[in-house]
């Protein structure tokens with residue numbers, strides 16, 4: 001990218017140039033990252049950042065809203081179409097504040113909620129004791145079985161015992177498709193709100209590769225980055241009966257002025273996801289994840305649940321004589337970016353856990369296919385086996401770089 005005007009700020013300019021090279025010369029395997037299109041980048045970097053527009057289209061607290069009203073309405077209509085939603089709020093700043101808004105709208109402090117335990121693959125905002133969610137509500141966490149699969153019988157048993165007011169389904173580090181129908185049935189059996197957080201898989205749902213919970217869940221939240229490939233942000237979708245409460249919780253409950261430039265970027269990404277080609281993209285993400293999983297297994301890696309249905313793979317490194325932190329560091333040294341992660345029933349600590357989390361959305365956007373996944377698995381295997389051999393790591397880095405340069409960096413002219 002040229003960053004022409006930014007050259008006047010030499011420090012930020014230099015850092016952005018270096019980050020562009022890092023993104024261009026390395027393989028991005030963090031499952032929550034992606035490369036947005038040039039159109040999304042333009043919208044997100046546009047003059048809409050200058051505008052204040054507290055309120056909602058047609059009901060604002062400031063003047064000069066004619067264009068931002070149009071943009072917000074377009075974003076809403078596109079999201080409704082994409083997910084078959086009754087009501088959509090496109091203003092949440094990001095996934096965590098959006099989850100806060102859902103709870104704020106539908107719960108009282110001290111109410112009981114259920115979510116997947118963080119070290120089993122849940123998100124911080126699903127009830128971690130040190131997060132606002134764990135401090136504000138009584139949390140009954142559910143877990144995965146020793147084989148890594150969700151324990152749906154436990155979800156049912158805990159729901160019957162604790163009668164939660166809301167059950168969150170949808171996760172941060174779970175490689176398998178979710179049985180939405182069973183979650184819905186369990187929530188119904190105890191009169192709980194069924195809340196889906198599809199932040200990780202929204203692009204796969206929009207691309208029609210995974211089942212969409214929106215038509216029959218009460219509330220659905222998704223980030224618009226990750227597999228959705230849009231700007232950093234979130235939306236909340238819900239049944240009409242919750243619409244007023246959700247809107248009030250987002251503004252004025254928790255937020256002030258919406259980020260209109262990001263809302264424009266969301267509208268652009270929804271239009272992109274409505275194109276038939278986005279379904280090919282979503283299909284390829286999963287094909288790539290399955291190819292990467294199989295190739296890793298052929299190198300002796302153990303995978304949580306032994307594979308994936310999604311964009312995400314969780315490696316259990318306990319048989320490899322390396323920790324998640326050491327693995328992440330070795331991969332950083334060769335230009336492959338991934339993240340250390342806990343595995344269900346983690347024997348180590350969250351800061352140096354036994355797992356490594358990988359995902360294929362960004363590499364797939366870049367145009368990499370199954371053959372590339374074979375190469376990536378071999379580099380991962382070699383890098384981890386050579387973690388203390390700086391010369392070998394450097395040699396792998398050169399190979400990774402020359403491979404990556406064959407795939408242009410999306411969004412960068």
Ligand SMILES: Cc1ncc(COP(=O)(O)O)c(C=O)c1O
Nearest residue numbers: 094095096123171172197199223
């Ligand atoms: C399932 C899930 N929900 C919510 C979030 C929070 O999103 P954000 O990082 O935009 O606050 C994440 C992000 O990692 C997530 O994985």
